[in-house]
């Protein structure tokens with residue numbers, strides 16, 4: 001490939017990889033830097049301090065047309081809570097940095113902050129600082145810190161051949177919700193209730209913090225991440241980081257919500273689009289088949305459904321198993337902010 005001249009040619013992932021290669025060797029206390037849902041810092045032996053950061057930009061990640069101040073305040077923290085949940089961590093402190101246009105109304109900002117702090121309270125998180133500056137476009141940057149149970153988080157790269165693959169909740173809801181909010185998909189009036197459910201799943205995803213903690217405590221999980229880029233892309237990350245493995249997904253087991261099923265049965269969406277759709281913020285994890293009964297016991301206690309959706313294979317690639325046939329799904333990288341490849 002020609003040497004890239006701009007970040008658009010280079011791509012988000014090309015840049016991050018080049019940055020990574022320029023870094024000096026990490027000191028022993030930084031157990032895990034760039035590459036997982038959160039970084040893992042261990043200044044004292046046995047400690048697991050986790051940090052994660054995410055940025056939301058007006059016009060890129062949200063649109064004022066259909067996102068209220070309260071929705072945004074909620075979601076900017078929820079997505080970070082999800083990243084910590086994906087490591088099996090418990091959140092503790094958060095930093096909130098805001099770039100705000102001068103025209104922004106006080107009531108909007110109050111509503112944003114109230115929703116942010118309400119969610120923080122619900123998850124026992126304290127606001128520890130941040131930064132506020134003026135800019136033409138709104139940018140929200142949230143950094144969340146937490147602790148890993150017994151000092152050791154669950155990483156993306158621990159899956160082994162033969163492991164079962166599990167997913168919490170359902171998939172594709174947020175994708176459908178976004179399409180409905182953007183007006184790219186029209187709900188027939190009989191599906192209005194389902195449409196409201198899906199829009200809410202997009203605007204107010206539930207971070208699976210208690211589930212992540214429970215899974216970490218069980219010791220049964222080999223690898224985990226949260227579904228922010230879509231089941232296919234995120235499963236791809238897990239497979240790559242686990243040394244280049246593959247996966248088989250059983251179509252009959254894939255958990256659709258009642259609302260996504262309505263849209264699927266009305267032929268308004270297909271499985272692959274739902275599997276590629278991002279922002280469900282559910283947990284995708286793997287465990288040895290020996291752990292099945294332990295996971296079933298956990299599932300009975302969890303507030304969200306856990307479904308075994310497939311298994312890890314030695315052959316690379318992701319395949320769908322349905323009615324005795326095995327179909328390959330194309331490789332799907334994560335969403336690249338500059339190249340818009342993947343889903």
Ligand code: ADP
Pocket residue numbers: 016019033034035036037053054083228334
């Ligand atoms: P996520 O989807 O969890 O937000 P990203 O795909 O945004 O993760 O980022 C991938 C990895 O690259 C993460 O570990 C993140 O911390 C790191 N990263 C992204 N941008 C930068 C940057 N500008 N400097 C250092 N690390 C970065």
Ligand code: MG
Pocket residue numbers: 054055
């Ligand atoms: Mg990111």
